[in-house]
Amino acid sequence: MDRIHESYVEGRRARRLAGHIADLLPHGARVLDVGCGDGSLAAQVLSRRPDVSLTGIDVLVQPGALVTVEPFDGRVIPYADRSFDAVLFVDVLHHTDDPIVLLREAQRVTREVIVIKDHTANGVLAGPTLRFMDRVGNTRKGIGLTYNYWPRDRWFAAFDQLGLSASEWRDRLGTYPWPASWVFGRSLHFVALLEAKT
Numbered sequence: 001m002d003r004i005h006e007s008y009v010e011g012r013r014a015r016r017l018a019g020h021i022a023d024l025l026p027h028g029a030r031v032l033d034v035g036c037g038d039g040s041l042a043a044q045v046l047s048r049r050p051d052v053s054l055t056g057i058d059v060l061v062q063p064g065a066l067v068t069v070e071p072f073d074g075r076v077i078p079y080a081d082r083s084f085d086a087v088l089f090v091d092v093l094h095h096t097d098d099p100i101v102l103l104r105e106a107q108r109v110t111r112e113v114i115v116i117k118d119h120t121a122n123g124v125l126a127g128p129t130l131r132f133m134d135r136v137g138n139t140r141k142g143i144g145l146t147y148n149y150w151p152r153d154r155w156f157a158a159f160d161q162l163g164l165s166a167s168e169w170r171d172r173l174g175t176y177p178w179p180a181s182w183v184f185g186r187s188l189h190f191v192a193l194l195e196a197k198t
Helices: 002-024 040-048 099-109 126-141 152-161 180-185
Strands: 030-034 053-058 069-071 084-090 110-119 164-170 189-196
Touching: 002 040, 002 084, 002 110, 002 189, 030 099, 040 053, 084 099, 099 110, 099 152, 152 164, 152 189
Parallel strands: 030 053, 030 084, 053 069, 084 110
Antiparallel strands: 110 189, 164 189
């Protein structure tokens, strides 16, 4: 299963997500990638956006990461207020017990925007499908699986609670090739650009 996922999905997923993320980052931004893993997605973003700089933090710092990665405890971002122009979460928040904790921390350390790629638990069999994808994509990496998937309405309620507005919401990301897109694509994935409400 791991070999199929790596050869059939991972490369396309990284390219598509890097394109969406690169499109949303402010010009010349200093970016913090929370939960950056080995930095491979971050490196693809940087190749598309040489005007930005990027630092990663992760609870599991992997040797040989493609970007600078600092350790953190998974709850408190170890930087001062307003240290970055953008904070990035790619498939991180559903691994936490309470995504609002890290969203609040991101709000504290950013000057401009928060970019999220995560999941929505809407639709028939969304929960089992997302759990299966999480197991296949993360078990071998030692990433904790909390399966904390929120429906779209709950995401927007959380944004509202924090005084954030989704100025961009994309849920047709094209990360899976046909025919896998029928099962694993749908609108189970989103990329959102969050800004403080004015």
